[in-house]
Amino acid sequence: MSGLPHSSHALVTGGGRGIGREIAATLARAGATVTIIGRQRATLDRAVRAGAAHFVGVADVADRPALHGAITEAAARQPIDILVANAGIAESAPFMKSDAALFARMMDVNFMGVVHSIQAVLPSMRDRPRGRIVAVASTAGLKGYPYVSAYVAAKHAVVGLVRSLALELATTNVTINAVCPGFTDTDLVAGTIDNIMKKTGRSREQAMIELSRHNPQGRLITPAEVADSVLWLCGEAAGAITGQAIAVAGGEL
Incomplete structure (x- = not known):
């Protein structure tokens, strides 16, 4: 049982493919109205035609004005109860060949994209009967891997943000957690x-x-295993779960 109210509106960034699409489809099957946001309209539209979501918004999560515009448009249709900040990119390089531009790209999408998304939904979400925020991080947010130092740093930042915001929001109706797939x-x-x-x-x-x-x-790991973890965190039964970084990694951590 997911425990999702049938009137829930879920917004999933990076929802057109991969883990994000599976999360969107899982939330839709549980009864939520789902809006997916991504950079490629054609990819998003394919997900909607396949039944994985109901509405789309086109924006790069690293572009704060564009993202806030897309989220405002989605919220105008129906207030947002669930945010899954999933959008992310990964690049690999030895540390000494990882220039400032690479670090900036990893932080802009993987970390600041989460920040922008939360800042867009949180003011109105706090006024809703309940709110759920889930950031899709990575085991790279909980440990190190070689040759992806910029990516690892960005994902660690996401986990730190979740832990900090959970304390700020502890007396509200909003929970925030991270899932960390291997x-x-x-x-x-x-x-x-x-x-x-x-x-x-x-x-x-x-x-x-x-x-x-x-x-x-x-x-x-399969995308469905990640999506099921997100679904649980978005449900009524997970109301006391906040500030957690849950590894979905077969015992890696």
Whole structure:
């Protein structure tokens, strides 16, 4: 049982594909009206046609004015009860080859995108009967990985933000948590596999084994496993859960 009120309006950033699309579809099946936001209208529209969401907004989460505009438009249709700040990007490079621009890109999307999203929904959400905010972070927000220092730093920042805001919001009707997936079977990880193959000469199977070895279960996480965790955090039964960073990683942490 999800415990979602049937009148809930959920907004999912980066909801057109991968984990975000699965989260949107899961919330929609649980009875929420779902708006997805992303950069590519065609991708978002495909998700709506497939039944994964009801409405779309086009914006880059790193572009605060555009994002706030898209969220304002969504809230005008129906006040937002649930925010899933999922949009993210990943780039890899050795630390000494990670320039300021790379760090800025990782922070702008992975961290400031979360900040912009929360700041857009929180004022009205606090006036709603209940509010749920879930940031999709990563196990990279809880530990280090080599060659992705900028990404790891940004995801650690997300987890820190969640922990801080949970204390600020503890006396309100709004909870905020993070889910931290391990390597998940998405197109983003497929790109990582391609990168491993290109840089090391390994086969696809060898590259997959390299990623899967981080998970003691010896596999990639599925988007549905992440989505189910988000659904639980958005439900009535999770009202006392706030400020947490929940690893969905097969025992990696």
